[in-house]
Amino acid sequence: MPKVLVSDKLSPTAVEIFRERGITADVKTGLTPEELIAIIGEYDGLAIRSATKVTKAVLAAASNLKVIGRAGIGVDNVDVPAATQSGVVVMNTPYGNAITTAEHAIAMMFAQARQIPQANASTHAGKWEKSKFMGVELSGKVLGIIGCGNIGSIVAERAIGLRMRVIAYDPFLSPERATDLGVEKVDLDDLIQRADIITLHTPLTDKTRGILNADAIARMKKGVRIVNCARGGLVDEAALKAALESGHVAGAALDVFAEEPARDNPLFGMDTVVCTPHLGASTSEAQENVALQVAEQISDFLLTGAVTNALNTAAVSAEDAPRLRPYMKLCAQLGSFAGQITESGLKSVHIEYQGDVAGLNTRPLTSVVLQGLLSPLLDSVNMVNAQVIARDRDVEVKETKSESCRNYHSLIRLEVTTERQTRSVEGSLFGDALPRVVRINDIPVEAELAPDMLYTINEDKPGFIGRLGSTIGDAGLNIASFHLGRASVGGQAICLVQVDSAVSPEVLATLCGLPHVLMAKALRF
Numbered sequence: 001m002p003k004v005l006v007s008d009k010l011s012p013t014a015v016e017i018f019r020e021r022g023i024t025a026d027v028k029t030g031l032t033p034e035e036l037i038a039i040i041g042e043y044d045g046l047a048i049r050s051a052t053k054v055t056k057a058v059l060a061a062a063s064n065l066k067v068i069g070r071a072g073i074g075v076d077n078v079d080v081p082a083a084t085q086s087g088v089v090v091m092n093t094p095y096g097n098a099i100t101t102a103e104h105a106i107a108m109m110f111a112q113a114r115q116i117p118q119a120n121a122s123t124h125a126g127k128w129e130k131s132k133f134m135g136v137e138l139s140g141k142v143l144g145i146i147g148c149g150n151i152g153s154i155v156a157e158r159a160i161g162l163r164m165r166v167i168a169y170d171p172f173l174s175p176e177r178a179t180d181l182g183v184e185k186v187d188l189d190d191l192i193q194r195a196d197i198i199t200l201h202t203p204l205t206d207k208t209r210g211i212l213n214a215d216a217i218a219r220m221k222k223g224v225r226i227v228n229c230a231r232g233g234l235v236d237e238a239a240l241k242a243a244l245e246s247g248h249v250a251g252a253a254l255d256v257f258a259e260e261p262a263r264d265n266p267l268f269g270m271d272t273v274v275c276t277p278h279l280g281a282s283t284s285e286a287q288e289n290v291a292l293q294v295a296e297q298i299s300d301f302l303l304t305g306a307v308t309n310a311l312n313t314a315a316v317s318a319e320d321a322p323r324l325r326p327y328m329k330l331c332a333q334l335g336s337f338a339g340q341i342t343e344s345g346l347k348s349v350h351i352e353y354q355g356d357v358a359g360l361n362t363r364p365l366t367s368v369v370l371q372g373l374l375s376p377l378l379d380s381v382n383m384v385n386a387q388v389i390a391r392d393r394d395v396e397v398k399e400t401k402s403e404s405c406r407n408y409h410s411l412i413r414l415e416v417t418t419e420r421q422t423r424s425v426e427g428s429l430f431g432d433a434l435p436r437v438v439r440i441n442d443i444p445v446e447a448e449l450a451p452d453m454l455y456t457i458n459e460d461k462p463g464f465i466g467r468l469g470s471t472i473g474d475a476g477l478n479i480a481s482f483h484l485g486r487a488s489v490g491g492q493a494i495c496l497v498q499v500d501s502a503v504s505p506e507v508l509a510t511l512c513g514l515p516h517v518l519m520a521k522a523l524r525f
């Protein structure tokens, strides 16, 4: 039974779902990095929010970990490249808390414009400082949205409802989408100079870190207000403090901070700053959504192989997973066959999907082919990291699809080019679920790939089969099945023999020395 660790505070719905699906779920929140490292090896899955830091060291200790599920959006607390290298799928729940976070940004904008937290504290203290808390209207103001994805778009819709004029900077926002949303697409400089209020909704990346730095702040309108409900590192806090002190920036509303938990921050204690402790996603509705989604996604992956909302591998829907399963097995075998007979550096891989299989989601199939191909050559290759490993090693991967297919309902052809030669292997499913190799190097053959196989390339000459059979028999190996193919009478031929136990190096050496044998290999599947 798979085991999942829930290491951040999630709605109890998550644990209920894990248990209903037959998964053991341990809830252990507030762990130190050392405590997490000490126990993570026991778990197949990890469910987190933003508090747990999944570092290289955690991943190195996570010997059984297959999936990390982030109940929320941002995964900057997960070392995704290291997870990919370790073959761990990283998933998030990209929509579950978007409305809630957009509402928080709007609430922060109002709180800032009308100094509601400050007025609240003053009124509770019995001061009745009516003239002190003069605010500004939002209606008619220019709202500049940096990052107009899920949350930014919802903020835009709400702000338009408030009669604000919305401009947006997002390199990936299409003009059509901008028109549909009713926002003006602008460049960053334009936004910075025109906005009365700027709200941030991008992830924290190398490109967005410090997007509002001292230079950007200096180019803003005097009296601008800044709202950040995305990630702390997007705004240079020291520069913001200086601009608030000088009055160039009239106010800021911040839900996120460069260092979290933020217990001591240069902006704390300033009258012009409204702060909340990373509450953007904290509504009962959003937490219910993300807990339910993450538990279902993790369970589906661990129990069926379905991949939803993964950041580092191809998606496999719950509907596709059972349809892909027999092809996955075939692809793994074709890849492994090619990998086991590859001896020089790989240059390119071409995978052709023909017939029915071409209509399926073939990205996971390609990953599995690469996993099978690279595994005999490299350690720790899996479906998640196979494409990255191929790319890092400059192996060109090409995928083509064609709906037509001669003789089979589906055919998968794998062509591998190394420094020395090009080889191909083709396979199909018999009876919809049984993988069979149907051609090797364009020579027809029909074979099931079993755990122990012997593969030879030989000359098609009389006496060869007898000598091969007696050598195998003399070695005490039982032959389970025997498959032959040849390019032409007396030409190059191939032979795939299924044996009941492993072929030893000594037997292989004897086989290589037999007349007419050009190559012999022991293969394992």
Ligand SMILES: NC(=O)c1ccc[n+]([C@@H]2O[C@H](COP(=O)([O-])OP(=O)(O)OC[C@H]3O[C@@H](n4cnc5c(N)ncnc54)[C@H](O)[C@@H]3O)[C@@H](O)[C@H]2O)c1
Pocket: 072, 073, 074, 094, 097, 098, 101, 146, 147, 148, 149, 150, 151, 152, 169, 170, 171, 172, 173, 201, 202, 203, 204, 207, 208, 229, 230, 231, 255, 256, 278, 279, 280, 281, 282
């Ligand atoms: N405060 C919270 O509790 C809370 C809650 C949810 C999400 N978030 C944060 O909000 C961020 C946005 O979430 P989302 O769901 O809208 O994500 P999203 O991926 O839907 O949208 C992000 C947008 O940023 C854009 N973008 C990327 N790089 C950019 C750049 N250099 N300049 C301008 N735009 C750029 C992308 O094109 C995308 O449209 C998340 O990454 C997360 O960090 C915070």
Ligand SMILES: O=C(O)[C@H](O)COP(=O)(O)O
Pocket: 049, 050, 051, 071, 072, 073, 074, 075, 097, 278, 279, 280, 281, 282
């Ligand atoms: O990226 C997110 O989803 C938010 O930052 C929410 O983080 P949290 O789950 O820790 O509240």
